[in-house]
Amino acid sequence: MLAPYACHPETSRGRLFEERMSTFRSPFQRDRDRIIHSSAFRRLKHKTQVFVEYEGDYYRTRLTHSIEVAQVARTIAGVLGLNTELAEAVALAHDLGHTPFGHAGEDALAELMQPYGGFDHNAQALRIVTRLERHYADFDGLNLTWEALEGIAKHNGPVVGPFAGHGEPSGPLPYALAEANAMWDLELSTFASAEAQVAALADDIAYTHHDLHDGLRSGLFTEEELEGLPVTGPAFEVVDRLYPGLDRMRRRHEALRRVFGAMVEDVIAVAQTRLREAQPASPEDIRAMDRMVVRFSEPFLQELKAVRSFLFSHMYRAPSVMAERRRVTAVLHDLFPLFLSRPEHLPEDWRAAPDLAEDDVALARIVADYVAGMTDRFALQEHARLFGGAPPSVTGDLT
Known part of the structure; x- marks a missing residue:
């Protein structure tokens, strides 16, 4: 049973290109399935979350992160009476636009694309699901419902207007x-559906949890350091009280x-x-509110900020991580200008894009689409093929 403020599939605003309704699946289930079967989703398995793909088999990738986000989103949406299929679809799609090498790659591509309109991974996810996935006979993209596109566009809040960016x-x-x-008005000045808001918070929950886990596994910090922080410290105290002498990994x-x-419980x-x-009384009432309805409580958020500040200094800006960040950034700073100045190095199907020869901006955006779609390993392989020798990201001492 869905709450009245949930997105009901029978009242969906539909798809940009009209399609016959599925006999067995709701519109939002079809959205989720199309995302899972997309090329962009498969590529996430070899894209960096924090640690570059070749650094270890146990660290999260963009794919495993997205699956974890979807699991959290389904749980929260179900408890709140929301549409779990829509929440899951937005969660699975939220990182489709990420570059190779995680945020280091995104920062590099944003800098390189500054003269040509910039680069943003959320916006790139929309470009993928509306244009770049080219498998269907009747349309480019995945032809997702309006609600799914809205969720991808503004799951973090309004993009324009008085409530944008705080x-x-x-x-x-x-x-x-x-x-x-421009293709379809996504009402960028309003908040997104409650389902999309759930996906955004599920992202925060998933990355905070698994970055603590991956940081411990990598040796960048210790359990003893986490014991001095809010949220994590009390969790270790409870475990020690319930299971004294528990071995380290189980603890x-x-x-x-x-x-x-x-x-999860706080949200x-x-x-x-x-x-x-x-x-x-409706999803429109959720969109018209002056704040997100799905978020952390203020006291808990302040405690989480202390944990995230710790992760920032001890993990995201750790010397070994920063050294690797510099090396992988160099890969994109080599590849992008080469493809821009010599587009004949692009694959044949990319060179055949109809807007390739329009102007420098059109060419740069095609190059950005191509580079952003690369996996970590393919970017390294292309760098080795085009520049020779070992790529800068796998040479030198990481310590």
């Missing part, structure tokens, strides 16, 4: 987002699963309270 002035829209919005797992549970409790207070 009220701070924002720059021009990323070209990929403006392009998608770690038991503590972090409690951190995970605390985050659910806050959302339930806000929904009771607001009494929204």
Whole structure:
């Protein structure tokens, strides 16, 4: 049973290109399935989350991260009476636009694309699902429902207007987002559906949890350091009280699963309270609110900020991680200008793009699409093929 403020499939705004309804699947289930079967989704298995793909088999990749986000989103959406299929679809699609080498790659491509309209991975995800996936006979992209596209565009909140960016002035829209919005008005000044908001918080929960796990596995910090932090410290205390003398790996797992549970429970409790207070009668009521209905409580958020600050200094900006970041950034700084100046190095099907010869901006955006779609390993292989020798990301001492 769906709540009245949930997105009901029978009242979906439909698809840009009209299609016959499926006999067995709802519109949002078809969205989810198309995302799972897309080329872009498969490529996530070899794209960096924090650690570059070749650094270890146990670290999260963009694919495993997206699956974990989807699991959290389904759980929260189900408790709140929301459409779990839509929440899962947005969760699975939220990182489709990520470059190779994670945020290091995105930062590099954003810098390289600055003269040509910039680069943003959320906007690139929209470009993928509306244009770049080219498998269907009747349309480019995946022809997702309006609700799924809206969720991808603004799951983190309104993009323009008084509620965008916490009220701070924002720059021009990323070209990929403006392009998608011109095709179909995504109402960028309003909040997204509750399902999309759930996907956004599920992303925060998933990466905080698994980055703690991966950071411990990598040796960048220790359990003893986490014991001095809010949220993580109390979790270790509970485990030690319940299971004195537990071996290290089980102790770690038991503590972090409690951190995970605390985050999920806080989000659910806050959302339930806000929904009771607001009494929204439709998804439009959710969109018209002046704040997100799905979020952490303020006290818990302040505690999480301390944990994330610790992760920032001890993991995301650790010397070994930063050294690898510099090396992989160099790969993209080599590849992008080469393809831009010598597009004959692009694969034949990319050289055949109809807008390739329009102007420098059109060419740069095609090159960005190609480079952004690369996996870590393919970017390294292309660098070795085009420049010779070992790529800069796998040479030198990482310590």
